[in-house]
Amino acid sequence: MSKKEKIVVKSKKKVGISQYVLTFFLMLYTLFCALPIILVFVSAFTDEKTLATNGFSYFPEKWSMTGFNSVLRYGEQLIVSYGVTIGITIGGTLIGLLFMSMFAYSLSRKDFRLRKFLSIFAMIPMLFSGGQLASYVIFTSNYHMKDSIWLLILPLSVTTMNIIILRTYVQTSVPEELMDSAKIDGAGEYRTFFQITLPLMKPALAAVGFMLATSYWNDWQNALLYITSDSKKPLQLLLINIQKSIETLLNSRNIPSAALAAMQGSIPQYSATMATVVTVIGPIMIAYPFFQKYFAKGLTMGSVKG
Amino acid sequence: MKEFMRNTWKHRAHVLMSLPVFLVLLFFSYVPMAGLVLAFKNFDNSLGIWKSPWAGLKNFEFLTSSKAILANMTGNTLMYYLIFTLLGTFLNIVLAIAIDQLVFKKLGKAMQSIMIIPIFISYAAVQFIVYAYLSTDSGMINNLFGISTRWYSEAEHWPMILTIVKIWNSVGYGSVLYMSVLAGIDTEQYEAAQIDGAGKWRQILHITLPSLIPMVTIMLLMSVGNIMRSDTGLFYQVTRNSGTLYETTQVIDSYVLNAIFKVSNFGFTAAASFFQSIIGTLLILIANGIVRKVEPDNALF
Numbered sequence: 001m002s003k004k005e006k007i008v009v010k011s012k013k014k015v016g017i018s019q020y021v022l023t024f025f026l027m028l029y030t031l032f033c034a035l036p037i038i039l040v041f042v043s044a045f046t047d048e049k050t051l052a053t054n055g056f057s058y059f060p061e062k063w064s065m066t067g068f069n070s071v072l073r074y075g076e077q078l079i080v081s082y083g084v085t086i087g088i089t090i091g092g093t094l095i096g097l098l099f100m101s102m103f104a105y106s107l108s109r110k111d112f113r114l115r116k117f118l119s120i121f122a123m124i125p126m127l128f129s130g131g132q133l134a135s136y137v138i139f140t141s142n143y144h145m146k147d148s149i150w151l152l153i154l155p156l157s158v159t160t161m162n163i164i165i166l167r168t169y170v171q172t173s174v175p176e177e178l179m180d181s182a183k184i185d186g187a188g189e190y191r192t193f194f195q196i197t198l199p200l201m202k203p204a205l206a207a208v209g210f211m212l213a214t215s216y217w218n219d220w221q222n223a224l225l226y227i228t229s230d231s232k233k234p235l236q237l238l239l240i241n242i243q244k245s246i247e248t249l250l251n252s253r254n255i256p257s258a259a260l261a262a263m264q265g266s267i268p269q270y271s272a273t274m275a276t277v278v279t280v281i282g283p284i285m286i287a288y289p290f291f292q293k294y295f296a297k298g299l300t301m302g303s304v305k306g
Numbered sequence: 307m308k309e310f311m312r313n314t315w316k317h318r319a320h321v322l323m324s325l326p327v328f329l330v331l332l333f334f335s336y337v338p339m340a341g342l343v344l345a346f347k348n349f350d351n352s353l354g355i356w357k358s359p360w361a362g363l364k365n366f367e368f369l370t371s372s373k374a375i376l377a378n379m380t381g382n383t384l385m386y387y388l389i390f391t392l393l394g395t396f397l398n399i400v401l402a403i404a405i406d407q408l409v410f411k412k413l414g415k416a417m418q419s420i421m422i423i424p425i426f427i428s429y430a431a432v433q434f435i436v437y438a439y440l441s442t443d444s445g446m447i448n449n450l451f452g453i454s455t456r457w458y459s460e461a462e463h464w465p466m467i468l469t470i471v472k473i474w475n476s477v478g479y480g481s482v483l484y485m486s487v488l489a490g491i492d493t494e495q496y497e498a499a500q501i502d503g504a505g506k507w508r509q510i511l512h513i514t515l516p517s518l519i520p521m522v523t524i525m526l527l528m529s530v531g532n533i534m535r536s537d538t539g540l541f542y543q544v545t546r547n548s549g550t551l552y553e554t555t556q557v558i559d560s561y562v563l564n565a566i567f568k569v570s571n572f573g574f575t576a577a578a579s580f581f582q583s584i585i586g587t588l589l590i591l592i593a594n595g596i597v598r599k600v601e602p603d604n605a606l607f
Contacts (some may be wrong), residue, residue, distance in 0.1 A: 018506075019409055026404055030417040033424055033478055036435045039446070043438060055444035103327035106320035113313040118324055123607070125331060127531055128587045130338030131579040132562050138341045141354050143333075155334045158327050189319030218428035221538060225566065236430040243433065243546070270444070277431050284426045292419060 040281070044068070044274040051270050067271035071279060077230060077238065078279070085234040088152050089216040096157035096212045097205055103158075104166035105193055126160040136225060151226045152234065156215055162208045169204035170197065206294035210287075217284055235280045242273055345580035349572050361573070368574035369581070375561075376578060380534075383557040385465070386541075387533050390472050395522060397477045402484035403514055407506070418485075421478025429539025436471060436544050459550040468555065471544055472537070487521050488514065523597060523604040531590035534582040535559055558582050 035058075043056055047064035054061060071078065103122070107115050130138075135155075140146045174197055182192045198205075220236035227233055233241075314321060341355060348361040369376055401421070408414040427435075439446045440457040448454055457463060491513065499509050536557040545555045547564070558578060565575040590606075598605035 015409055022404060022408055023410060023413065026408065026414070026417050029401070030420050033421045033474060036439075036474065037423065037427070039438055040431075040435055051444065055449045056438040056441070056446045057449070099326040099330065102323035106317075106324045109317065109320055111313070112317045112320050113310050114317065114321065114324075118328070121328065122331065125335040126528075127590055128339060129335065129583060130341045131583050132559065133566060133575055133579045134341030134344055135334075135338040136566050137344060137349070137355055138338050139334075141351060142337075154330055158330045158334075163327070189323075193323070214426055218426070218430075220428055220430040220543070221563070225563075236428050239428075239430040239434070240543070243430075247546070270438075273434060274438070277434050281427050281431050285423060288423065288426060289419070292422075 037281075037285075040274050040277050043271055044278045046271050046274075048269050048271045056270075064271070067269075067275035070269065070272035071275045073272070074238070074242075074276065077233070078276070080231060081233050081235045081238045082279075084149075084232055085217060085236070088149070088219075088234060089213050092153040092157055092216045093209050093213045095153060096162070097209050100158060100163050100208070101166050101198060101201060101205065102193070104163055105170055105197055107163070107167045108170040122160055122163050132225075139226070146226055147228045147232065148226070149232050152216075152219065152222050152232075155222065156212075156219060162212065165208055166201065166204055169201060173204075174200045203294055206291060210291040210294060213287075214284065239276065239280060242276060246273070339583075342580050342583060344576040347576070349576065365573035365577040368571070369577050372571075372574055375574075378553065379556045379558050379561050379578075382554065383534055383536055383559075386468065386536060386557065387529075389465070389469055390537075391526065391529055393469065394473070394477060394480060395526065397473060398480040398484055399515075399518060399522070401477060401481040402488055402518075403510060405481070406485060406488040406514075407510075418478065418482075422482065423478075424475045425479040427475075429537075429543040432471065432475065432539075433543040433546065436467070437546075440467070458546060458548050461551045461553040461555070464545065464551055464554045468540055468544065472540060475540075483525070484518055484521060487518055491517050520604050523601070524606065527590070527593055527597060527604075527606045530593040531586050533589050534586045538563060 039056065039058065042058055042060065043051060044067050045063050045065065046057075046060040046067070047062035048066060050060050050062045050064075103118070106112060107119055107122075109115065139151055145151050178200070179192050179196055182196045187195065218236065219234070220240060223234050223237040224240060227237060344355060345365055346361060346363070347355070347358045348364070349355070350358045353359075405414045405418055424432075437445070440448075442448060442454060442456050442458070445457070447457075455463075457467070495513050496509055499513060504512070536559045538557075538559045541555055541557050541560040542563055545551050547560070548555075562575055562579055565571055594606050
């Protein structure tokens with residue numbers, strides 16, 4: 001209906017000048033968003049010497065693939081870090097989705113008396129939190145979880161907002177009758193949930209899952225706080241380490257020149273760093289278009305309070 | 307009570323299904339809340355948090371003795387909260403309305419997709435991008451304008467830089483939410499207004515903006531709870547944690563993060579964290595109370 005009307009309106013009126021002005025400004029803003037990302041890609045393919053003498057530029061004098069060659073210098077660590085990040089992202093997203101959808105489903109059972117308590121229990125962390133310091137002390141000195149991969153997974157797996165999104169979706173978009181009839185047919189609670197409800201929650205799961213995956217992929221803070229061994233270092237922490245090592249080298253003027261020359265080969269250079277950044281942000285940008293329609297929907301669902 | 311027990315037993319499957327989230331929240335959210343007693347303890351790492359001796363209010367004396375640091379970081383936290391929330395909300399709405407008004411729908415969608423991408427780039431990576439623009443010798447800004455500003459050691463530029471980075475990062479994403487509200491407005495309302503002779507601006511003023519108010523209220527309310535917290539990556543990563551910039555870039559969260567690494571000023575940090583948690587919660591309760599008085603439907607709880 002509304003679509004048809006819009007077409008009628010459009011054909012009746014000529015597209016005015018104001019529409020072109022609007023398009024122009026939106027284009028400008030789009031450029032503002034895109035240019036920094038383009039710069040990463042351009043400098044990743046810029047010749048290192050050109051970059052060092054001319055600085056960063058969208059139109060480098062000389063292009064080169066050497067940046068990516070030096071990415072291979074971090075070779076092993078980069079592969080390990082990729083493995084860690086992918087593992088955490090997939091594992092964490094699946095765990096988070098499973099935990100939260102079971103919880104959301106239980107909360108949506110109307111005659112479940114305990115659900116009031118459980119909803120409040122899940123709401124409070126949104127209003128009050130212990131903060132970084134208390135968490136850090138508890139996790140390291142009480143749980144002894146320093147350098148545990150679980151600290152990268154569990155704390156991020158459950159968020160109140162996502163629980164609300166999932167619960168609202170079960171309440172509004174999964175027909176109660178389907179679940180009732182499954183139970184009449186003799187399916188137990190668990191079968192009903194896993195075979196009827198969960199498959200029907202797919203759009204909400206995709207939306208929440210993508211947001212969860214992004215927060216796992218981009219998490220640097222927990223890694224910086226807790227992870228010490230190289231074998232558990234995710235990509236974001238690797239990026240931070242690269243930056244730190246550039247900084248120490250730049251700041252240490254009093255290193256003997258012979259030592260500096262020997263190290264020259266291992267100083268991470270700009271184009272190499274940008275190439276690493278490309279390998280880190282690339283996958284998310286490739287995955288994003290596939291999830292875009294779901295996640296706009298998911299955001300909307302989350303805004304329905306209840 | 308007996309009935310409650312029976313009901314719970316009947317729903318034992320649901321109890322079991324709720325258990326994982328219950329446990330995660332208990333151990334990773336609730337226990338750290340109890341950890342706030344740190345503020346009243348003289349923390350000794352070998353004794354642990356519960357067995358460390360009580361310190362009374364001694365830690366809070368640090369707050370008054372290091373007044374300058376506390377005032378600076380609290381001031382920065384609040385300043386950035388205000389800038390980001392007010393300017394951010396305003397730009398989210400402007401962008402949402404602009405895309406919604408555009409008649410070239412396909413183009414609008416494509417542009418919006420690009421505008422959302424920055425939110426998916428972590429600050430650990432954004433930091434390198436900002437450096438490419440601001441580096442003293444090879445940065446694009448200095449080269450372009452032929453200047454040699456030392457961006458990473460001149461604090462006065464950073465409120466603007468951080469605001470630009472934050473807008474770049476989050477406005478496209480933020481507008482999606484408002485767009486979905488706009489998509490839900492009945493087109494008949496606009497047509498009726500058109501027949502009555504209302505122009506585009508009047509329509510926006512009288513139909514579009516009022517329909518956004520509930521969403522704006524909810525989003526603002528949810529953000530009030532985070533008034534004392536910051537997007538740590540922005541202040542810690544993007545500034546390269548540069549000490550000379552602290553005057554304008556140190557927020558409570560980045561101070562705490564630094565204190566954890568340096569294992570310094572523990573008492574002060576604990577007291578500041580406590581203060582941060584309590585103020586945040588109080589503010590959200592007050593704000594929610596006010597909203598509930600004025601417009602009960604828009605309140606959070």
